[in-house]
Amino acid sequence: xxxxxxxxxxxxxxxxxxxxxxxxxxxxSALGGNIAKSGTKQVVQALDGVSFELKAGxxxxxxxxxxxxxxxxxxxxxxxxxxxxxxxxxxxxxxxxFNIHIGxxxxxxxxxxxxxxxxxSGWTAAEIEEKMEEIIDFSExxxxxxxxxxxxxxxxxxxxxxxxxTTLEPEILLMDEWIGAGDASFQEKAKRRMDExxxxxxxxxxxxxxxxxxxxxxxxxxxxxxGRVESLA
Amino acid sequence: xxxxxxxxxxxxxxxxxxxxxWIALAHEDIGDQHRxxxxxxxxxxxxxxxxVGTFAFVFVTKDASNPSYIAYxxxxxxxxxxxxxxxxxxxxxxxxxASFIQGTTLPLFVYVMRxxxxxxxxxxxxxxxxxxILLLSGYGINTNWLLSLLGLLLLILATPxxxxxxxxxxxxxxxxxxxxxxxxxxxxxFTPVFWVYSGQEGVQEYAYHWNPFTYxxxxxxxxxxxxxxxxxxxxxxxxxxxxxxxxxxxxxxLYRKRIVFLI
Ligand SMILES: Nc1ncnc2c1ncn2[C@@H]1O[C@H](COP(=O)(O)OP(=O)(O)OP(=O)(O)O)[C@@H](O)[C@H]1O
Ligand SMILES: [Mg+2]
Numbered sequence: 001x002x003x004x005x006x007x008x009x010x011x012x013x014x015x016x017x018x019x020x021x022x023x024x025x026x027x028x029s030a031l032g033g034n035i036a037k038s039g040t041k042q043v044v045q046a047l048d049g050v051s052f053e054l055k056a057g058x059x060x061x062x063x064x065x066x067x068x069x070x071x072x073x074x075x076x077x078x079x080x081x082x083x084x085x086x087x088x089x090x091x092x093x094x095x096x097x098f099n100i101h102i103g104x105x106x107x108x109x110x111x112x113x114x115x116x117x118x119x120x121s122g123w124t125a126a127e128i129e130e131k132m133e134e135i136i137d138f139s140e141x142x143x144x145x146x147x148x149x150x151x152x153x154x155x156x157x158x159x160x161x162x163x164x165x166t167t168l169e170p171e172i173l174l175m176d177e178w179i180g181a182g183d184a185s186f187q188e189k190a191k192r193r194m195d196e197x198x199x200x201x202x203x204x205x206x207x208x209x210x211x212x213x214x215x216x217x218x219x220x221x222x223x224x225x226x227g228r229v230e231s232l233a
Numbered sequence: 234x235x236x237x238x239x240x241x242x243x244x245x246x247x248x249x250x251x252x253x254x255w256i257a258l259a260h261e262d263i264g265d266q267h268r269x270x271x272x273x274x275x276x277x278x279x280x281x282x283x284x285v286g287t288f289a290f291v292f293v294t295k296d297a298s299n300p301s302y303i304a305y306x307x308x309x310x311x312x313x314x315x316x317x318x319x320x321x322x323x324x325x326x327x328x329x330x331a332s333f334i335q336g337t338t339l340p341l342f343v344y345v346m347r348x349x350x351x352x353x354x355x356x357x358x359x360x361x362x363x364x365x366i367l368l369l370s371g372y373g374i375n376t377n378w379l380l381s382l383l384g385l386l387l388l389i390l391a392t393p394x395x396x397x398x399x400x401x402x403x404x405x406x407x408x409x410x411x412x413x414x415x416x417x418x419x420x421x422x423f424t425p426v427f428w429v430y431s432g433q434e435g436v437q438e439y440a441y442h443w444n445p446f447t448y449x450x451x452x453x454x455x456x457x458x459x460x461x462x463x464x465x466x467x468x469x470x471x472x473x474x475x476x477x478x479x480x481x482x483x484x485x486x487l488y489r490k491r492i493v494f495l496i
Contacts, residue, residue, distance in 0.1 A: 014494065079338045082490045102336030107265050116261075119254045120337060
């Protein structure tokens, strides 16, 4: 059964450059995590005691001001960052869409990029071949699929990335912000696709500043501020 | 210690299951490096011929009676270029892969194998050039070439370990990129790539006996130029490989989760 459980998770980034900060208490920012000192090193506390639980079918919207820790939390869920404290347990095959340019090679064609993306997610060449037409259809890219990825507009790149990631049927899908790049008709399509995914007992976590998008797509909303959970509803 | 080794083997076995990924990416890399050039990867061959040709032309006067010098340089350059390229590219490996490392959960060893593969493909072109030079300078293919393959095999087995060690070095100590780059450039003169050691004393004696690269070179070269079984060289490279792999496994086991925070 697909599920995500976080218990008191924290994460600190260490800064390696020597910093001179202005006198304490002066430029406190409402944004970002806490800048603190640990031994001789400066650290940024990006997540601080985050706990929550998601079960099959949940669609969580992550909101909060810039620097609240949304991207960091998604990367912890994906397994890129090992938390500095706390425990995390995840059941299910996870896929993530962070930044359109991650995991795509600008020089390769869209088609080749789909193959690479599939291989990276652990699919065999035959399985990818089988899904290829479906991905191209869903993205509506047509002949553009055989042009190099660098020749795509942002929205076209977003369409391809979304089509590839969701057709490969992840059980847990993490998304950071950017599907906003697609046009209205694609967003409508993307929403339907996410509904299907959630109905198949998947979990979706979507970070966004777009309240309307969160309202439309998500069933739960987690507000982060300065790395702490402010509310969960 | 045991946990570290388990972690390392886990990373490696996951990467091996994803072999299609690094094979595909390595091919993309080679393609990207030569995109829009007319000769494409054949430039590597041209580059190799230019170097061997220059050295053979400049130094052959003294040994004009000795055609084996050209073979000596040709094999020396093949191995030396392979080692230099692998090591200098390793130091900046994780920085170059930053966007993948920060955006996907591929095991680190995938990047190691990607670079290994890329270096082997590139060396394949030089190897073809080397074989051509050997044939043209009158070395027929014979059983000694098989002994040479043993040396090449050890070299390839050592490559992922070299990559891991230097990639971690580069990630933890960014200065090392410049230090290693310079050392490898100077190193060519301290390694018997184009000079022949015949019992001289002083610097050359130390450079010959205390330089691990000497043995990698001789393991491949001696069977063909001297016609002997390079037992000593193979033994030294063998032990060197084991040591290097031990360090590589420890680094991978202990620090692989830290890399993403360093780049
Ligand atoms: N590589 C890094 N090194 C140091 N600090 C970092 C690093 N990445 C993020 N941070 C810090 O971690 C905190 C959380 O950043 P994060 O990117 O998770 O915010 P976010 O909620 O995604 O913001 P946004 O809405 O702007 O995308 C911020 O204070 C940021 O300065
Ligand atoms: Mg963000």
